[in-house]
Amino acid sequence: MQAVLSEDQMQFKQVIARFFDTHSTMPAVRRLSETETGFDPVVWSELSETLGLPGTHLPEEYGGHGFGPTELGIILEEMGRTLYCGPFFSSAVMAGYALACFGDEAAKIEKLPQIAAGTTRATLVLDDLNHPSKVGRLIKANQAGVLTGTAPIVLDGGSAQAFLIVAREPAGLGLFELSPTSPGVEITLQESIDMTRKIARLTLQSAPGLRLGSVTEQGLYQFWDLISVALAHEMIGGAARLLNDTVEYTKGRYQFGRPIGSFQALKHRCADLLMSLEFAKAATHHAGFCLAAGEETTIYPSMAKAMAADCFMDMARAAIQLRGGIGFTWEDDTHLWFKRAKCDEVLLGAPYQQRARMMDILQEAQDVA
Amino acid sequence: MTEALEAFRLETRDWLRANCPPGARGPGEIHSGSTKLSFQPDTIAWLESMADRGWTVPMWPEAYGGAGLTLEQTQVLYQEMQAIDARLPLVNMGTRMLGPTLLEYGSESQKLRHLPLIARGGAAWCQGYSEPGAGSDLAGLTTKAVLSGDQFVIHGQKIWTSGAQNADWMFCLVRTDPEAPKHQGISFVLLPMDQPGVTVKPIRLISGSSPFCETFLDGAIAEKSDLVGRLNEGWAIGKRLLQHERSGQGGLGPAPARSRPVGVTIDLEMPEVLNRYATDPAQKASQRDAVIRWQMRSRAFQLTQARMGQEVRDGKTPGAATSMFKLYGASLAQDKQSLTAELMGTQGIGWEAAGFTEEEIGATRSWLASRAVTIYGGTNEVQANIIAKRVLGLPD
Ligand SMILES: Cc1cc2nc3c(=O)[nH]c(=O)nc-3n(C[C@H](O)[C@H](O)[C@H](O)COP(=O)(O)OP(=O)(O)OC[C@H]3O[C@@H](n4cnc5c(N)ncnc54)[C@H](O)[C@@H]3O)c2cc1C
Numbered sequence: 091m092q093a094v095l096s097e098d099q100m101q102f103k104q105v106i107a108r109f110f111d112t113h114s115t116m117p118a119v120r121r122l123s124e125t126e127t128g129f130d131p132v133v134w135s136e137l138s139e140t141l142g143l144p145g146t147h148l149p150e151e152y153g154g155h156g157f158g159p160t161e162l163g164i165i166l167e168e169m170g171r172t173l174y175c176g177p178f179f180s181s182a183v184m185a186g187y188a189l190a191c192f193g194d195e196a197a198k199i200e201k202l203p204q205i206a207a208g209t210t211r212a213t214l215v216l217d218d219l220n221h222p223s224k225v226g227r228l229i230k231a232n233q234a235g236v237l238t239g240t241a242p243i244v245l246d247g248g249s250a251q252a253f254l255i256v257a258r259e260p261a262g263l264g265l266f267e268l269s270p271t272s273p274g275v276e277i278t279l280q281e282s283i284d285m286t287r288k289i290a291r292l293t294l295q296s297a298p299g300l301r302l303g304s305v306t307e308q309g310l311y312q313f314w315d316l317i318s319v320a321l322a323h324e325m326i327g328g329a330a331r332l333l334n335d336t337v338e339y340t341k342g343r344y345q346f347g348r349p350i351g352s353f354q355a356l357k358h359r360c361a362d363l364l365m366s367l368e369f370a371k372a373a374t375h376h377a378g379f380c381l382a383a384g385e386e387t388t389i390y391p392s393m394a395k396a397m398a399a400d401c402f403m404d405m406a407r408a409a410i411q412l413r414g415g416i417g418f419t420w421e422d423d424t425h426l427w428f429k430r431a432k433c434d435e436v437l438l439g440a441p442y443q444q445r446a447r448m449m450d451i452l453q454e455a456q457d458v459a
Numbered sequence: 460m461t462e463a464l465e466a467f468r469l470e471t472r473d474w475l476r477a478n479c480p481p482g483a484r485g486p487g488e489i490h491s492g493s494t495k496l497s498f499q500p501d502t503i504a505w506l507e508s509m510a511d512r513g514w515t516v517p518m519w520p521e522a523y524g525g526a527g528l529t530l531e532q533t534q535v536l537y538q539e540m541q542a543i544d545a546r547l548p549l550v551n552m553g554t555r556m557l558g559p560t561l562l563e564y565g566s567e568s569q570k571l572r573h574l575p576l577i578a579r580g581g582a583a584w585c586q587g588y589s590e591p592g593a594g595s596d597l598a599g600l601t602t603k604a605v606l607s608g609d610q611f612v613i614h615g616q617k618i619w620t621s622g623a624q625n626a627d628w629m630f631c632l633v634r635t636d637p638e639a640p641k642h643q644g645i646s647f648v649l650l651p652m653d654q655p656g657v658t659v660k661p662i663r664l665i666s667g668s669s670p671f672c673e674t675f676l677d678g679a680i681a682e683k684s685d686l687v688g689r690l691n692e693g694w695a696i697g698k699r700l701l702q703h704e705r706s707g708q709g710g711l712g713p714a715p716a717r718s719r720p721v722g723v724t725i726d727l728e729m730p731e732v733l734n735r736y737a738t739d740p741a742q743k744a745s746q747r748d749a750v751i752r753w754q755m756r757s758r759a760f761q762l763t764q765a766r767m768g769q770e771v772r773d774g775k776t777p778g779a780a781t782s783m784f785k786l787y788g789a790s791l792a793q794d795k796q797s798l799t800a801e802l803m804g805t806q807g808i809g810w811e812a813a814g815f816t817e818e819e820i821g822a823t824r825s826w827l828a829s830r831a832v833t834i835y836g837g838t839n840e841v842q843a844n845i846i847a848k849r850v851l852g853l854p855d
Pocket of ligand 1: 354585586587588589590593594595596618619620621622671831834835836837838839840841844
């Protein structure tokens with residue numbers, strides 16, 4: 091099993107880092123976070139057309155580039171580091187993986203290439219974003235694929251060009267597609283604390299869906315692992331940036347005639363944060379390597395999600411505390427990170443839920459009482 | 460894996476199976492190289508056959524008693540030792556701390572004089588760093604050495620000297636220029652323990668045992684040829700040795716399972732402890748999250764060690780980053796003992812009594828001994844200082 095990034099992956103990381111350093115600056119993030127759609131179409135088409143990022147992890151036979159969770163993780167780490175605003179996670183990661191995991195052959199041939207190319211910005215509608223076992227309680231499909239129900243939170247639901255929807259069928263779960271303009275579809279923009287990722291509420295009243303495939307319980311958990319590991323990468327990217335900026339801040343801010351970074355209480359807190367980041371990073375990268383190696387049902391995706399979330403939140407709390415009053419203002423950027431950290435922490439399952447899942451897996455493997 | 464490495468694996472496997480005696484497998488004693496202790500015949504035989512191949516210190520050059528193995532070969536050797544549950548043939552401060560330091564800083568004649576003896580297990584070393592007045596502030600040490608002809612004459616006191624009572628040699632930090640700023644007047648010397656100027660007095664510890672001593676130096680002699688590096692430039696060397704020490708404590712570098720640093724003797728498996736003591740379902744449920752949190756940290760730590768191992772291709776000890784591993788590894792080990800002790804309930808308070816199993820008493824002693832891991836090799840607070848300053852670049 092891989093333990094560190096390969097040369098090629100390191101080079102890829104550099105290219106991606108440069109792109110987002112240029113295109114996702116803090117002023118850009120600020121500007122986009124104030125808009126309704128929350129993304130820059132020019133940057134989106136550039137990252138799609140020039141770099142082909144949305145297809146990174148998707149299979150080549152459906153228009154993707156055939157790389158895996160590690161390369162996708164690299165992209166998300168850089169997006170996290172620059173607080174990228176755009177529908178990459180909802181479209182490429184959630185909708186892309188969902189179609190790749192659950193879609194019928196015909197659906198994949200027809201739809202996946204557009205998601206991979208970034209020409210269709212899709213989003214995945216799950217009626218619960220906390221735990222896979224809760225999915226399919228609110229949205230139901232009848233025999234004819236007519237959908238009724240509500241999804242309280244749909245990422246980029248206000249700007250998506252296509253909805254992929256997981257719904258409860260008379261037998262099991264199915265994957266459906268709907269256009270935002272279909273009859274019976276009601277989209278209500280929602281404001282979340284995280285202005286850098288837009289959400290909407292979706293209500294379906296006898297909306298005619300197109301059935302794309304079946305969603306098995308095991309498949310849903312595997313899919314959940316894939317997107318959780320992707321999200322964990324975003325979080326460690328954000329956490330790394332916060333640590334770096336916070337440490338720099340403490341070097342430049344003087345009180346009592348010396349830089350506050352020279353106070354031991356702050357030094358030790360930073361040292362602890364660094365370790366927490368290193369270990370969360372190791373867990374996250376390892377989870378990616380496990381998924382890339384095709385290992386199913388290991389504890390690592392849940393562990394990565396839990397550790398990355400704890401780390402990102404800790405880092406964000408410290409980022410405010412170590413800045414003092416300025417860290418509590420709207421003008422300072424710290425609150426943007428703090429809010430992203432909170433949303434990422436609970437999205438796809440809070441740390442306690444991830445630990446419970448780990449416990450279940452370990453128990454299954456008789457590794458724990 | 461390359462063909463050559465695979466061939467090395469097979470050859471190693473055959474040799475180990477033929478040469479590792481039964482008494483050197485499973486839990487048991489490990490040779491310390493001390494000439495003052497007696498060891499079991501299998502322990503001695505195992506040391507001798509491994510030393511003949513240079514496998515007590517596999518990565519050292521052959522000229523100094525090693526086998527010149529690459530990192531990959533060494534990993535293979537340790538994997539194969541682990542497969543038959545073989546213990547390390549030799550563990551002491553010579554192989555782990557002084558040896559690597561001499562390889563980097565020693566003169567050719569010092570290397571030839573000391574390294575092969577260490578590799579053969581012919582001498583045990585102790586560390587004369589801490590003093591009553593110089594612990595965390597090690598550079599405040601006052602043990603004085605004065606050059607007289609070809610010898611240093613040393614006066615002062617060392618403390619917490621692990622293994623001093625059984626050691627043959629000591630590596631020692633001494634002040635050779637009392638006028639210079641404190642980091643610039645220190646030298647690194649080597650001296651034999653069996654001489655009139657050296658007296659050791661054991662100190663009894665929290666766990667009841669006495670593995671370390673006060674060491675009094677009253678006119679102790681170190682040969683001038685045993686000054687490592689230049690006069691008054693010993694601080695950098697002394698610090699580098701600490702990195703080797705912490706790297707071992709933090710589990711960096713290749714090592715088989717049966718070689719873990721002292722301190723934690725009985726290491727009960729968490730799930731087992733949970734099953735055995737938290738028998739009531741509600742109680743078990745309330746302890747599970749603590750156990751899973753510990754396991755998460757432990758696995759992430761192992762993954763980070765593995766990553767570090769891959770990044771450091773030449774197998775050399777990393778620099779200030781070793782402090783992260785020392786600090787975190789120490790906390791993990793300590794937290795595990797605390798969790799175990801809590802789960803054991805009243806079965807975890809036996810010192811030496813009927814009604815407690817040998818394992819329980821051992822676990823309790825380990826819990827007591829685990830208080831040391833966050834102190835020795837530099838306290839956790841000191842490691843955090845190093846990380847903040849050297850890794851994060853925070854100002855003084
Ligand atoms: C089991 C064991 C084995 C040992 N073996 C050896 C050995 O073989 N050879 C040897 O030379 N030494 C050895 N030591 C000594 C060990 O290195 C010292 O105990 C250690 O460095 C701490 O020094 P001290 O005991 O003087 O404590 P102090 O330095 O007095 O520290 C007391 C407390 O103050 C804190 N503190 C001190 N300075 C700072 C600071 N700048 N910032 C924040 N907190 C601070 C410490 O973290 C600690 O909590 C051993 C110790 C133990 C426990």
